[in-house]
Amino acid sequence: MYTSKVALLGAFVFLLVFVAQGIFFIRANSQTIDEAAHLAAGYSYLATRDFRLNPEHPPLIKELLALPLFLGYGVPFHPDPQHWNKGDSYAVGRDFLYKSMLPADRMLTVSRLPNLFLGGVLLALIGWWAYRLWGRHAATLAMFLASLEPNLIAHSSLVTTDMGVTLFIFLTIYLFWEYVNLPIWRLLTGSGISTGMALVSKFSAILLIPMIALIVAVSLLIRSGPHVLLPLENNRNQPRHKFLHAALVIAFIAFFASLAISPAYFFQGFSYWLHGFEKVLTHAQEGHPSFFLGKHYYEGEIGYFPVAFFIKTPIGTLALIFASLVLYKFGKPLDTGQAIFLMLPVIVFFAAAIAAKIDIGIRHILPVYPFLFVLASRLATVHFCRWGARLMVAALVLTAISSLRIAPHQLAYFNEFVGGPEQGYRYLGDSNLDWGQDLKGVKAYMEKERLPIIYFSYFGTAPPSYYGIRYQYVLNTGAVELPLPTDKMPATAQRKILAISVYNLQDVSTAYDPLFRWLWTRQPIAKIGYSIFIYDLTDDQDGLAKLEEAYVKAGIERTP
Numbered sequence: 402m403y404t405s406k407v408a409l410l411g412a413f414v415f416l417l418v419f420v421a422q423g424i425f426f427i428r429a430n431s432q433t434i435d436e437a438a439h440l441a442a443g444y445s446y447l448a449t450r451d452f453r454l455n456p457e458h459p460p461l462i463k464e465l466l467a468l469p470l471f472l473g474y475g476v477p478f479h480p481d482p483q484h485w486n487k488g489d490s491y492a493v494g495r496d497f498l499y500k501s502m503l504p505a506d507r508m509l510t511v512s513r514l515p516n517l518f519l520g521g522v523l524l525a526l527i528g529w530w531a532y533r534l535w536g537r538h539a540a541t542l543a544m545f546l547a548s549l550e551p552n553l554i555a556h557s558s559l560v561t562t563d564m565g566v567t568l569f570i571f572l573t574i575y576l577f578w579e580y581v582n583l584p585i586w587r588l589l590t591g592s593g594i595s596t597g598m599a600l601v602s603k604f605s606a607i608l609l610i611p612m613i614a615l616i617v618a619v620s621l622l623i624r625s626g627p628h629v630l631l632p633l634e635n636n637r638n639q640p641r642h643k644f645l646h647a648a649l650v651i652a653f654i655a656f657f658a659s660l661a662i663s664p665a666y667f668f669q670g671f672s673y674w675l676h677g678f679e680k681v682l683t684h685a686q687e688g689h690p691s692f693f694l695g696k697h698y699y700e701g702e703i704g705y706f707p708v709a710f711f712i713k714t715p716i717g718t719l720a721l722i723f724a725s726l727v728l729y730k731f732g733k734p735l736d737t738g739q740a741i742f743l744m745l746p747v748i749v750f751f752a753a754a755i756a757a758k759i760d761i762g763i764r765h766i767l768p769v770y771p772f773l774f775v776l777a778s779r780l781a782t783v784h785f786c787r788w789g790a791r792l793m794v795a796a797l798v799l800t801a802i803s804s805l806r807i808a809p810h811q812l813a814y815f816n817e818f819v820g821g822p823e824q825g826y827r828y829l830g831d832s833n834l835d836w837g838q839d840l841k842g843v844k845a846y847m848e849k850e851r852l853p854i855i856y857f858s859y860f861g862t863a864p865p866s867y868y869g870i871r872y873q874y875v876l877n878t879g880a881v882e883l884p885l886p887t888d889k890m891p892a893t894a895q896r897k898i899l900a901i902s903v904y905n906l907q908d909v910s911t912a913y914d915p916l917f918r919w920l921w922t923r924q925p926i927a928k929i930g931y932s933i934f935i936y937d938l939t940d941d942q943d944g945l946a947k948l949e950e951a952y953v954k955a956g957i958e959r960t961p
Contacts, residue, residue: 408537412528415541415548419524419557422548422808423517426558427510429809430930431840432863433832436560437494440512441480443467444497448478450667455490456677457684461601461665462565465519466512473511476501491862495882499867512560520557523568524548527771530575531778535733538781545797546718546774549804551814556764562603563764569599570746571771573609574616577654578742581620584632593654597661601674604681605753605765612749613654617647619741688758690909692830697912701758706751709763709829712819717800719816721777721793732782743776762832812838813931822931826903835903837861839930843900844868846929852898854890856938856948858917860902875899876916876951899936899948906934916951919944 442455443463448471452460470476476497484492498505527547532540547553556563573595580588596613599606621643631646631653659671666673688700694708711719729735747769754766785793807814807822813834815825825834837860847855847870857872859865864882865872873890890897901917908915923944925934938944 408541411541412544415544416521416524419548419554420517420521422554423520423558426554426809426811427513429841430838431868432498432509433559433836433838434862436509437498437862438490439463440467440560441494441497442490444471444478447471452666452673453488454493456673457680458562458603459601459665459674459677461598462562466515466560469515470508470511474503476503495862499864505867509560513558516559516564517557519568520553520564523571523771526572526575527774531775534739534775535779535782539778542781543774543778546777546800549800550770551804551807551811552713552763552767553770555811556767563767566599566603566606567768567771569595569602570606570609570768573599574742574746577613586632589632589650589653590657593657594661596654597658600658601662601665604678608749608753610655612746614651615745615749616741617651619745621647623737685757685759689761690912691760692907692909693760694828697909698760701760703755705760706754706766709833710766712815712828713763713833714816715800715803716816716818717796720796721780722773725777725780728783732779732784735779743772747772764832810930812836825931826907830904830907830909835860835932837863839932840865840868840870842929843933844870846927846935852896854888856890856899858901858905860904897938899938900933903932903934914954916954919947
């Protein structure tokens with residue numbers, strides 16, 4: 402018999418699996434592009450109550466992630482006045498992380514762990530909602546899928562805001578679901594507070610307002626069960642009365658959400674939040690360079706996020722989500738109310754992401770995963786025939802193998818539909834694959850191959866020299882380190898090795914005049930964490946000539 406103790410043990414095991422993968426990831430991956438900026442910004446808020454750094458991201462998650470470092474170590478915060486006055490988050494972040502009294506890796510670890518804790522809370526909440534809907538088996542299935550989702554693991558293990566906003570969006574919709582089924586004031590208030598916490602986690606959480614409004618509207622129009630009403634003793638069952646109460650419920654949530662904004666800015670009003678929101682809207686309208694299916698775009702492409710979801714989610718997980726929709730009448734049927742709460746948020750997020758012009762990573766639709774895992778968990782209530790049960794087990798095994806074998810490089814995960822992470826660079830770039838996270842791997846490779854110096858084109862903001870990487874600078878995207886290194890590859894070097902980040906290999910920032918397209922005709926001799934490719938140019942005179950052309954195009958007077 403499937404007892405409560407077994408279910409709790411399973412939940413605990415899946416939490417351990419999730420956390421263990423996160424710790425492994427944290428230890429193996431160097432700083433990604435935005436982490437130093439986020440960490441310095443969060444620390445500056447705590448230390449100075451000044452919000453000039455990184456305004457395009459609200460402060461709550463950054464403050465939470467910087468808090469252990471602030472309370473436990475009290476690292477002095479004395480930014481360069483020039484960088485501080487300009488509000489240069491990346492320059493301040495680089496100095497803070499790599500010029501402080503603590504080693505950068507320790508500072509990153511201390512700040513990444515709270516995000517992993519938020520990921521664990523999300524995992525538990527996914528299991529709890531699945532349990533509330535469909536019982537213990539469903540909770541186990543939901544937590545199994547969540548604990549092995551590479552995208553959740555990766556973004557729970559970085560100093561970024563994507564996991565925090567995912568948690569609070571999911572929590573908001575869950576609390577609102579509880580409220581609709583049991584209209585009491587504390588659940589309505591909790592929904593409002595959670596909405597506010599999401600709004601000060603990341604600006605994409607603004608989608609919660611239309612999301613809740615749509616849930617309310619659709620519930621009133623087509624749902625036969627409980628409606629969204631205020632928790633009053635005498636509620637009349639008249640259409641006009643229902644719509645009035647529904648509007649007041651939305652207003653109540655919005656009011657409590659607004660109350661959560663000012664405290665995150667230490668009660669300095671709403672102007673900082675509005676300023677940041679304006680910057681995000683401007684960015685969304687102007688667009689951002691991206692790489693998608695071998696082509697370059699600047700104003701987004703309509704198929705980007707559906708394709709990214711399709712190729713960056715384990716095939717077994719996709720199969721179970723699809724099967725849950727197809728078999729919606731089997732087992733405990735998926736009723737209208739459940740579908741509204743689990744499917745509408747997914748639809749809204751996909752629609753908003755497609756409409757925006759920033760196609761730089763599946764992390765922008767990370768909040769869809771918890772809802773889909775709960776949806777898929779309903780399959781645990783279906784009584785399959787022998788072959789059906791075997792197919793379901795096969796899907797779970799496929800998900801586990803596909804996910805675990807890429808550890809600790811979950812950020813670069815791609816499923817077997819496109820040939821796995823080895824082939825991911827042909828389809829997507831940026832934070833889907835290469836976010837500057839593999840400097841430790843480059844250093845390990847140099848030691849293994851006994852390479853005293855390499856050519857290096859790095860996409861990132863971490864200084865390679867911090868990890869002992871000696872290199873001749875090759876054109877890159879991102880402030881590697883300033884001033885640039887003066888090292889030069891000796892003419893007599895036995896091996897002339899080029900390491901290049903996938904983002905630069907894809908020429909995302911130089912699409913108008915590609916610098917490295919010539920490398921696509923050559924086979925790399927190694928791949929570091931799937932995000933940095935290694936090429937041997939020792940006896941490749943044509944390749945060395947092409948490399949010199951890249952210097953000339955970039956206006957850099959250095960020759961290989």
